Amino acid sequence: MAGISLTPTMMSANAVSEDKFLSENGKLILKNVRLETGFEYEEDEVVSTKTDLFLVEIENGKISKIAPNNPKAKAVDAKGFLMLPAFRDMHIHLDKTFYGDKWQAVRKRKGGVKGMIALEEQIMPEILKNSTFKAEKMIELLQSKGTAFARSHVNIETTSKLDSLKNLQKALDHKKKSFGAEIVAFPQHGVFYKNSVPYLKEAAQMNIDFIGGVDPFSIDGAIEKTIDFTVQLALDHQKGIDIHLHETGESGLKTVEYLIDKVNENPLLKGKTFLSHCFVLGKLDKTKQEEIAEKLGNAQVGIVSTIPFGNLIMPLPTLQKHGVTVYTGNDSIVDHWNTFGTGSVLEKANLYAQLYGQSTEFLLSRSLRMATANLLPLDDKGIQQWPKIGDDADLVLLNASCSAEAVSRISNVESLIYKGNVVF
Numbered sequence: 001m002a003g004i005s006l007t008p009t010m011m012s013a014n015a016v017s018e019d020k021f022l023s024e025n026g027k028l029i030l031k032n033v034r035l036e037t038g039f040e041y042e043e044d045e046v047v048s049t050k051t052d053l054f055l056v057e058i059e060n061g062k063i064s065k066i067a068p069n070n071p072k073a074k075a076v077d078a079k080g081f082l083m084l085p086a087f088r089d090m091h092i093h094l095d096k097t098f099y100g101d102k103w104q105a106v107r108k109r110k111g112g113v114k115g116m117i118a119l120e121e122q123i124m125p126e127i128l129k130n131s132t133f134k135a136e137k138m139i140e141l142l143q144s145k146g147t148a149f150a151r152s153h154v155n156i157e158t159t160s161k162l163d164s165l166k167n168l169q170k171a172l173d174h175k176k177k178s179f180g181a182e183i184v185a186f187p188q189h190g191v192f193y194k195n196s197v198p199y200l201k202e203a204a205q206m207n208i209d210f211i212g213g214v215d216p217f218s219i220d221g222a223i224e225k226t227i228d229f230t231v232q233l234a235l236d237h238q239k240g241i242d243i244h245l246h247e248t249g250e251s252g253l254k255t256v257e258y259l260i261d262k263v264n265e266n267p268l269l270k271g272k273t274f275l276s277h278c279f280v281l282g283k284l285d286k287t288k289q290e291e292i293a294e295k296l297g298n299a300q301v302g303i304v305s306t307i308p309f310g311n312l313i314m315p316l317p318t319l320q321k322h323g324v325t326v327y328t329g330n331d332s333i334v335d336h337w338n339t340f341g342t343g344s345v346l347e348k349a350n351l352y353a354q355l356y357g358q359s360t361e362f363l364l365s366r367s368l369r370m371a372t373a374n375l376l377p378l379d380d381k382g383i384q385q386w387p388k389i390g391d392d393a394d395l396v397l398l399n400a401s402c403s404a405e406a407v408s409r410i411s412n413v414e415s416l417i418y419k420g421n422v423v424f
């Protein structure tokens with residue numbers, strides 16, 4: 001089972017060697033590939049998902065041909081495993097982790113996020129000593145869970161300066177044939193609380209994708225000043241925005257509304273702006289939730305949620321109903337914030353399905369979107385929309401009969417292909 005595959009080296013026994021199946025032009029052919037083809041209905045209810053076996057050809061990192069199966073073809077045997085879009089972890093911190101090092105539980109929290117900032121000022125120099133190595137180990141963990149892409153936040157603050165970013169960029173460069181990423185320059189210690197401004201400005205010119213942030217009111221003591229700076233930096237460098245917002249209450253809501261206003265004033269930021277966590281949405285009454293969800297949807301501001309449970313249930317279905325882009329990610333795997341990350345976003349999709357009662361064949365199949373950043377093989381009517389010729393060959397093979405089973409059973413990941421390269 002996947003749960004015991006802690007390190008990719010343990011998977012080498014069943015790894016597929018692609019070399020002998022690649023022709024001179026770098027073509028990879030897979031046979032006995034299971035793809036979803038439609039829904040089976042009884043009266044109005046989807047009762048099962050139809051699949052069939054296919055022959056899939058990949059060339060130059062793209063899907064170049066999808067043909068009826070030929071069991072006798074000279075090709076890699078996908079053994080009837082279900083092919084799905086490779087998974088995407090849309091919120092993780094690859095740059096600061098204990099993964100690959102010795103076990104350490106989380107310490108008792110003192111002084112909220114500011115207490116954690118003080119702790120980080122002590123421990124970041126130690127973490128940075130081998131953070132490239134640990135990021136690579138963590139990428140291998142994600143790959144073993146079917147993930148081929150991550151949006152990683154990376155600390156930009158006065159202790160790490162730009163070193164955490166540089167170390168992560170080294171790791172991503174080493175892994176670039178097997179793993180894709182986008183980077184959020186993350187002022188974990190505040191934009192102004194600890195003066196990260198010069199480092200953020202420098203980071204914005206270093207091949208990053210998003211300007212990050214954290215709790216503008218409770219850390220920096222100012223919503224407008226911090227958001228204005230973030231928005232301007234993003235606009236100046238054509239970047240997106242992804243802000244951690246843990247704070248609830250009036251300041252949390254004000255931050256959400258102010259950011260929505262700024263995005264509406266600067267439509268270039270539509271579709272490129274996200275709030276991570278955004279716990280305040282879980283604390284609003286139903287009417288207010290609907291109102292804010294509609295505003296987020298109209299401004300195309302997305303929400304990235306780790307799908308918390310316990311006292312806080314995020315209104316993710318309400319957000320989705322209003323067309324808000326909702327993503328998930330592991331956030332922490334094992335670090336000084338949290339040690340419960342498994343690395344699996346399929347498990348997050350399972351948690352989503354359980355929390356929000358998505359238990360029928362149809363709703364389970366829709367829940368897969370949490371693992372794939374919203375890409376689904378079948379549309380809501382059961383029409384096949386993935387894969388298509390020309391799609392990136394970012395694929396995962398699972399030991400499952402359909403998406404619904406994969407989500408419900410957290411089915412084992414058998415193989416991962418990134419841009420046509422067999423990762424394992």
Ligand SMILES: [Zn+2]
Binds near residue numbers: 091093153244276
């Ligand atoms: Zn985070």
